[in-house]
Amino acid sequence: AQSVSQHNHHVILSEAASLELGCNYSYGGTVNLFWYVQYPGQHLQLLLKYFSGDPLVKGIKGFEAEFIKSKFSFNLRKPSVQWSDTAEYFCAVTLSGGYQKVTFGIGTKLQVIP
Amino acid sequence: EAGVTQFPSHSVIEKGQTVTLRCDPISGHDNLYWYRRVMGKEIKFLLHFVKESKQDESGMPNNRFLAERTGGTYSTLKVQPAELEDSGVYFCASSQDIGDPDTGELFFGEGSRLTVL
Secondary structure, three states: OOOEEOOOOEEEEEOOOOEEEOOEEOOOOOEEEEEEEEOOOOOOEEEEEEOOOOOEEEOHHHOEEEEEHHHOEEEEEEOOOOHHHOEEEEEEEEEOOOOOOOEEOOOEEEEEEO | OOOOEEEOOEEEEOOOOOEEEEEEOOOOOOEEEEEEEOOOOOEEEEEEEEOOEEEEOOOOOOOOEEEEOHHHOOEEEEEOOOOHHHOEEEEEEEEOOOOOOOOOOOEEOOOEEEEEO
């Protein structure tokens, strides 16, 4: 069964620091990868996604993620975080093709200190 | 365009009682998913509807949980009888086509928090 591992459960950074959140998945087939974010008091929303093509994908609010197939990884990065990035971040994976379920990681809580 | 709506936002019941959660997906989305998050744990898949059919219900914990999606529109998730370990936040999400690079995205509701005492 596919699974998603997020190694950093709680990250605290100062504003302007760089961010990298790790995500590894366990399925060896063709997958589609996602990062979702949940800001305080809001619903989960898509940050970025990878289906195919350029393994470096850019999302909203300056976030990007790199798909490294050989490492089964899809790490999320941002060069300079802001206080407004304080949120919980979830990596997710689905098998390619339609009608597939999406499997989520445990989530990483990011706290950005002004 | 209305998003995914869930009701109730919070429900507190006693062990042994019944609770029914409702989800209204985005209009036109054939795919509807139920997830549950217990505090500190991952967002765990429960089941997936395509229109009114259950595509995958492998995540349903046991037969105390019953999900329906009559007519392929809104869905309900009933827990009967509720146990303490059923407490958590139940998320509903809908998607047009999760496998489509252009539209592949889950749209989430705000969740229904269930507390079983």
